Amino acid sequence: MPFKGYVEISVEGCKGCGLCVIHCPTECLALNMSDTNSYSLHYAYLKEPDKCIACQNCSIICPDAAITVYKKIA
Amino acid sequence: MKEGYELIYKRPKTLLDKRMHYCPGCFHSTMHKLLMEVVEELDIQDRTVGICPVGCSVFAYDYMDVDMQEAAHGRAAAVATGIKRMLPDRIVFSYQGDGDLAAIGTAETLHACNRGENFTFIFINNGIYGMTGGQMAPTTLENQKTSTSPYGRNSATAGMPMKMAEIVATFEKVYYVERVSCNTPANTRKARKAIKKSFEYQMQSRGTSFIEVASNCPSGWKCTPIESLDWIKDQVLPYYPLGVLKDLGKEEVK
Ligand SMILES: Cc1ncc(C[n+]2csc(CCOP(=O)(O)OP(=O)(O)O)c2C)c(N)n1
Ligand code: SF4
Ligand code: SF4
Numbered sequence: 001m002p003f004k005g006y007v008e009i010s011v012e013g014c015k016g017c018g019l020c021v022i023h024c025p026t027e028c029l030a031l032n033m034s035d036t037n038s039y040s041l042h043y044a045y046l047k048e049p050d051k052c053i054a055c056q057n058c059s060i061i062c063p064d065a066a067i068t069v070y071k072k073i074a
Numbered sequence: 075m076k077e078g079y080e081l082i083y084k085r086p087k088t089l090l091d092k093r094m095h096y097c098p099g100c101f102h103s104t105m106h107k108l109l110m111e112v113v114e115e116l117d118i119q120d121r122t123v124g125i126c127p128v129g130c131s132v133f134a135y136d137y138m139d140v141d142m143q144e145a146a147h148g149r150a151a152a153v154a155t156g157i158k159r160m161l162p163d164r165i166v167f168s169y170q171g172d173g174d175l176a177a178i179g180t181a182e183t184l185h186a187c188n189r190g191e192n193f194t195f196i197f198i199n200n201g202i203y204g205m206t207g208g209q210m211a212p213t214t215l216e217n218q219k220t221s222t223s224p225y226g227r228n229s230a231t232a233g234m235p236m237k238m239a240e241i242v243a244t245f246e247k248v249y250y251v252e253r254v255s256c257n258t259p260a261n262t263r264k265a266r267k268a269i270k271k272s273f274e275y276q277m278q279s280r281g282t283s284f285i286e287v288a289s290n291c292p293s294g295w296k297c298t299p300i301e302s303l304d305w306i307k308d309q310v311l312p313y314y315p316l317g318v319l320k321d322l323g324k325e326e327v328k
Contacts, residue, residue, distance in 0.1 A: 005079070005082075006076065006079065012093070013093065015097075015098035015099070016098055017098035017099030017292075017299035017300075018099075018298075018299060018300050019099055019299055019300065019303070022300055022303075023258065023259050041098070054082060056082065056083050056259075057259040059083045060083075060259045060262045060263055060266075061104075061256070061258070061259050061262055062104075062107075063096070063098075063099060063100060063101065063102075063103035063104040063107070063256075064093075064094060064103050064107075065085035065086070065089055065103075065107045066085075067083070068081070068083065068084045068085070069081075069082050069083040069084075070075060070076065070079040070080065070081055070082065071079060071080055071082045072078060072079055073078055073079060073080050
């Protein structure tokens with residue numbers, strides 16, 4: 001069931017630790033290895049938007065509170 | 075926001091919109107976030123007071139938008155005692171690393187617990203002195219390599235890693251003790267619940283709450299943030315198991 005939710009990740013707020021990436025159950029997040037933010041860090045982004053289920057695993061594990069989560073209104 | 079969607083999680087307003095100086099993946103950041111989420115949820119921003127330690131989190135007051143007081147190294151429990159006794163309607167927490175709470179500040183910690191002071195300890199146990207370059211702490215695991223135990227902690231000379239949560243749970247006036255971690259989403263949710271429970275107990279003047287966080291220090295452990303989670307799971311948690319060690323509130327309900 002695609003498009004259950006989506007996340008916004010702050011490019012400058014992300015430190016590229018990767019904790020959100022490994023804890024996403026649908027593997028829709030990734031670090032952007034072809035770009036960096038102003039701190040020279042590869043930031044996380046929603047690589048496969050149609051897989052996000054709005055479970056908030058990424059936002060609870062993110063140390064730097066860089067992730068905002070939205071859920072489709074039923 | 076896209077049309078047809080609703081916001082379900084955003085950074086708490088009580089966490090200032092600043093980049094924290096902590097290393098990538100460090101649970102100091104996670105715990106600041108969780109504390110401020112709970113302060114926002116309980117709507118206690120104007121009556122919460124935090125005590126900062128010496129250690130990596132010495133600048134915690136730059137990020138958490140509540141009243142905060144810096145303490146000398148290890149003395150946060152004494153400062154928290156003073157503030158809570160003078161301002162008993164405030165929700166007071168001390169925020170301390172293991173070098174702070176369990177080494178230089180052991181006496182202050184134990185005596186505050188023995189007196190059952192009505193505040194919350196947030197004890198960030200990363201098994202190392204993070205700020206000063208990863209030296210061995212009383213909590214360093216047996217055989218763990220640090221900059222001052224390059225061959226690993228030798229328990230014959232350094233003793234065994236101190237289990238502070240277990241120790242303080244023996245004090246009669248300590249009301250609630252739990253060990254938590256932020257190594258998985260489920261455990262992080264439990265850590266958040268523990269903070270909330272401790273603040274609620276404090277509002278009911280139940281006595282001391284002690285929350286130990288099996289924390290990480292990717293920089294001091296010389297590993298990546300993701301590898302630090304493996305170290306916690308494989309090495310830290312077998313010795314420092316998670317869970318509630320004491321909850322007199324729960325026993326009362328029974
Ligand atoms: C009186 C005093 N002694 C020693 C120091 C040096 N010092 C600064 S931070 C620290 C230890 C910090 O370790 P910990 O409490 O585990 O916090 P972390 O940095 O790991 O979060 C020490 C020994 C100091 N600042 N003041
Ligand atoms: S957990 Fe947060 S800081 Fe770490 S990579 Fe994901 S968004 Fe970035
Ligand atoms: S040195 Fe360790 S404890 Fe300090 S901010 Fe970095 S990872 Fe965290």
